[in-house]
Amino acid sequence: MKPWILSAPLGLLLLAGCGAGEKAAEAPKEPRQLNIYIWTNYLPQDVLADFEKRTGIKTRVDTYDSNETILAKLQSGVADYDIAVPSDYMLKALISENLVRELDRSRLQGFENLDPRFLNQKFDPENRHSIPYVWGTAGIGYDTTKVAAPIDSWGALFDPRYKGRILMLDDAREAFGTVLKLQGKSLNETDPAVLRQVAEVLKKQKALVRTYNSSDFANLLTAGDVDVAHGWNGEMAEAVASSKGKLAYVVPKEGGTLWIDSVVLPTSGRNTDAAYEFLRFVLEPEIAARIVNGIHYAGANRAALPKIDEAIRNDPAIYPPQEVLDRCELLEDLGPTTELIDELWTEIKAAS
């Protein structure tokens, strides 16, 4: 019998027959619970099973498709999630709305295993609310047999030679980022005049673009529908690895986007002790390494590195070298400017 029925008067009514023998959820004999809200494929099943076996805590995992969904859920105050994994800019919003707990560092044995490069970021200074979990980049994936020379610049996305073979992420901030980086500016530029001028460049680029797509870009590149594709590294790395050298992924020399997804404890969660046990669990180098090996995203646990499969650890699309990382920048919450960018993006998409 699933415990959700207990907290559900309607379910209880409907399933009174089979639920009648159950005790209240607060009964001491009840196994401990942990409700995890996470991106798909972020937590291998066998790792989760080990956590349950070791701690005796029963986990329930739900998945979401966007950071905005996390925000809406946590704002309602009635979502029972003990663990959530938002991305950088959303984490900042969650903190400012008091939707996530401040962490007690004395209960986070293993915190020192984390890679300092991903700590103390602007979205959560001193990591008072979060621990970094996985990270990645945005760049260009391309078909090496269809381009004249290896691509190393965002300029390729604006190169008339690739007319009709270019894919752009259907994401305002990422698209604006390509032009801003080409012009040597920050991804987080807020000057309206600059942003308007960037929008003009993107409007002109539209004639070269085959499609705007944020969900299927690696597939379209693999299938040969496009030859130069703007995209995030996770799927690109997968496509590159299975292409036998035909495809490549690069973070352009002008610099790309860095993203970091962090683990937080929502204030509306009610199983704080179990949540801390989970945090300590994923901070363990062996566990962190198994997670990376299972999900093929770069983890933020430095002590785990030697235990990660060599093919993954040495894949520059997953673990880019330091000089590439130095060129990358986090997307920040731009506050009121977000509206202007959304407006300009709509204009770009609607332009003919």
Add this chain to the structure above:
Amino acid sequence: MNGPVSAGRWSRRVLAVHTAFIYLFLWVPIGVLAVFSFNTGRQTAVWRGFTLDWYHRLLANEALLAAVRNSLLVAALTTLLATVIGTLAALALRRPETPGRGGTLALLLLPMVIPEVVLGAALLTLFGALGLRLSLTTVVIAHVVFSVSYVTLVVRARLAGLDPALEEAARDLGAGPFETFRRVTLPLIFPGVAASALLVFTLSIDDYVVTSFVAGVGSTTLPLHVYSMLRVGVTPEVNAVSTLLLAGTIVLIVAAQRLMRVSSSEGDRT
């Protein structure tokens, strides 16, 4: 001389081609979906060879299977509740003595007209205000909210075509209100009730927008799960599960048609 004949043949031919295209248009995407569930490649776009691997993985993918179970459970409960409530509402709205009929009908149809996003956000706010923890229950409640309108509308249309004399005759012959309903009204409106139940099941099982707002712990449905996979790429496991659901639906529809044929031929004999 044979102008009209050949014109007839021509139009028939054009119609046949037209029909073929319509069926292709409807079925090719579904066929592609099913075919790619047997594809060796992880990516959905290129055919690499035949395998049953995705079906094996599907059976081991607890998250995806749980999502399917959630979807089926929610759809079944929603269908049951919405069909009963919607049918009762339609019956009540038919009686002239029901107070505030016009207003009630307008309110009942409101969930059909408001954008789903608004409905989802409103329900989430309501649940938050009530302190009702998000779970499968809140998902079922939300689905019932937007489904009842469809049931009421479909059953109302069926009731409008019902001859009141039949029910009066039943009462004249000594049947009580409940017996009249059970033996006269319900059998007559049953096709409408069944059709609306199917409609609700379909609406519920593929609803994404409202569900994404009100789903809580342990209530990720199949649409939510598939959308959440987009970030890392949809694997052919989703094709596999869709193909299985499709096959299940076809079996159910064929079974239902058989049953209806049997019961209607029995009805003819009596």
